[in-house]
Amino acid sequence: MARRRPTPDGTGDPNGALRKLPSGITGDVRLISATWMTIRFANGRIHQPHLERSTQVSFRVADGRRLASATGSDASAGGLEALASTARALARIAPVEPKFPGFAAPFGRGPGRLAFSTSTASLSPEGATSIAEEILDTTASEAPGARTAGAVTLGSEVLRVVNSAGVDRTSTSSFARASVLVQRPDRDPPVSGWSEGAHWDASRLGATRLGKEAAERMAKTTPEPVEPGSYAVVLRGPAVADLVRFLAHLGFGANGEVEGWSCLAHRRGKRVAPQCVTLLDDARSRETIPQSIDYEGTWTASTPLIQNGIAGNVVTDLLTAGRLQRKLTGHAQPPEAPFGDYGPTPSHLLLEPGDATEEELVRETRRGLLVTRFHYVRVVDPGTGTITGMTRDGTYVIENGEVARPARNLRFTESVLTALAGISLLGKDRRIYSGEGAATVPAVATRAFRFTSATLF
């Protein structure tokens, strides 16, 4: 049978496609349509502007307890039928998943209308490039002679999930994020400064502020070498976002709990951080990039991960909720996501702020390092939660409670749990950082952070 192309109003009926499945076979369908742009700039000019319009359809079937999925970009009735057929053929040969509980019937209450920006979703190419130009103009004026690089990404996505048990839900999201690097590669060693931020409303990105911040964070004098060792540190927002993302994967990803290698496997319900630390996952919040459902159509909800320093449970999707006999938390990824170690993982993190300014965090630290961001962070040992990475784009020595001088960059190798347990103070201003999931975090001061080697710049 010839496959028909989708027409603007020709999207097939996923409910109808599910009803056509033979007896004993159930399924769910994800329809994702997105329009977005990334405007990349480097060396003071826009060098890689990208605009994308895409439709993706994912059809998963359960033949009894044998699961498989097929994806494509044809959302027409014929396209859905072809995907169902492909998925059914794969499911017939799949090993049985004994803990699959079946597709969930509708339950719980939706969040109502979430934060969404129509103007962000409909911004023109000229509008998007003008945000990048605003950043370039700002850094040219704040840091004459420096080179600027970065990217602005914005757009919207509609996710609709339908299943055989009666779920038919849609989430509509708008998003915008920007990053700015200001650098002097002509200095020896080269110096650089960084800023970034994200919002569901592009008009609230604060492009000028990001440009100024990046320029301010670039070292004005020559960075000096620092001996590796254990230091108290003030971590600015981008560095904290990396830490909590890795904590989310290593401590709150469901697969680690199922298989016993989570760094929090034996510490649920126990203190892992001081009283002042509360970490939530809440995809409904206006302080993240909101999403009302997960990729199985479960309503998202506010999920406490660390409550006043006490470790909570992992997040789940249908399969891992079945395996762990826990409640469904609404953290499913697309079923065709590459097989990952972590499984469902928190991806809308919110670390509760404190009341300290950055100056107060530095004063509290007395002697140590101020770190703007990390680079190339990777897991060293999942069981202990140990990760490694480099500092980058604005590292400073703190002495006598003040920022004393720029430092050359260092490699850290440290457990996220040690960093978490050592938090002594949290900043009052928090911002959304969006990359691999969103993390809304303040700067923090932590007492002990191990740096294991240094680089030349």
Next chain:
Amino acid sequence: MEDLIRTALSTVDLPGVVHADVRVVAPDRFVQLAVRNGAASALTDARSEAIGVRVRTDRAWGFATTSDLRPEPTREIARLAVRLARAAGRHARAPLRVTDELSPDGGQYHTPLRRDPFSSSFESIVDLLTSAEKGLHVSRSVRSGIATFQAWEENKWYGSSEGASFTSRIVHVGAGMTATAVRASNVQRRSAPSSHGGDFAQAGYEFVEDLDLVARAPEIGKEAVALLDAPACPTGPTTLVLGSDQLALQVHESVGHAVELDRIFGSEAGFAGTSWVAPDKVGVLRYGSDLMNVVADATEPGGLGTFGWDDEGVAAQRTPIVHRGVLVGTLSSRESAAQLGLKHSGGTARASGGDRAPLVRMTNVNLEPGDRTFEELLEGVTEGVYLDTNRSWSIDDRRLNFQFGTEFGRRIARGELGGLVRNPIYSGMTPVFWGSMDAVGNASTRHLWGLPNCGKGQPIQGARVSHGAPVARFRKIAVRGG
């Protein structure tokens, strides 16, 4: 597809547009079969299609893409690509230049296959994975086993305003398995034939059969369990013999990325970083010892970085990168090559699909073999360690300071391999490390490893690349147990 390309090219034939190229990739197919702890982890057949239109004015590029392969959406995104380029050019002070190239005219490139993986029985592949995964569970300490198969098929049509055109069908395939043994917070992993999903090649299903996963599985499971009781890797500067698998990743991170010309010129500064290599150092920079010879070879049969033409229509090439320890070449596109003053591109502009613009990417970046057998490499070691199979990897944004952990390590004493060591980590600085290489294994120690997940660019693109690497020996390397 040729009609769609003509539609796009005629739409962007507008004042100010000096170049356009169009790629249609349909289907871009990815089949993933995985068995985890006895159950189906992810059985997926994914087919996407996309058209990407890239235009250049005298000041800037513009790129737009859609998954809707009909004429009107194609015309619409073509017009949007022009609007983007014009808007981007408002801020550019200097004109864009690219190299002139002899372009293909109707060329074809097809992966030579003995057994097309997409015509193979998925049922027999799932059976193979199920048996292999079961074989990993040699004791209750093995808390997790996973066996995976992946295959990609990229069908591409390319056309440009310069009259270039080609078509290609490229097939990549691979498989692997990992056992995870756990005792409290002691977590040990062993993978075969490599971590990160296994080993991959541009080949047919015969490549997967030759991996012999089922027969090797019990040994891998036993090694994961044995590592739970192994002593921590000793700490201190020592002689390091690196297995071919880990050395491939070392080449990738500390050579391959560092010699990407777009990084060197700062195009990636805002994301992946820059390079310790300065543009004026090509031809003079001492990268490593005299034994170090590296080539970027997009013509090597079986490589994930092997193709007929890159995504700018430039023919595949074999480019010397490091010769006797001196940097002699880079990876380049038409724009970056012109920026360096080269007459021609190195032909390494690649896109991960029709929905992405090409970037400078690795092809098959290979460390050339030397003249030692594996035994001869060990013979010169009074005390040291042999490490292989990557577990963690990180390097700074100029590709200097690196730290790698491996799944597997064994002591070397008086030229002989000794007992296992746990959680080995080694670290160093790129030129110092390569400068310390004092012996390189011969062709019998060499393997062409496929890496299917090299990330670069915004929006992110995952490239599939390969690295030929022998076993090699390095002196006075900082090693420790994690």
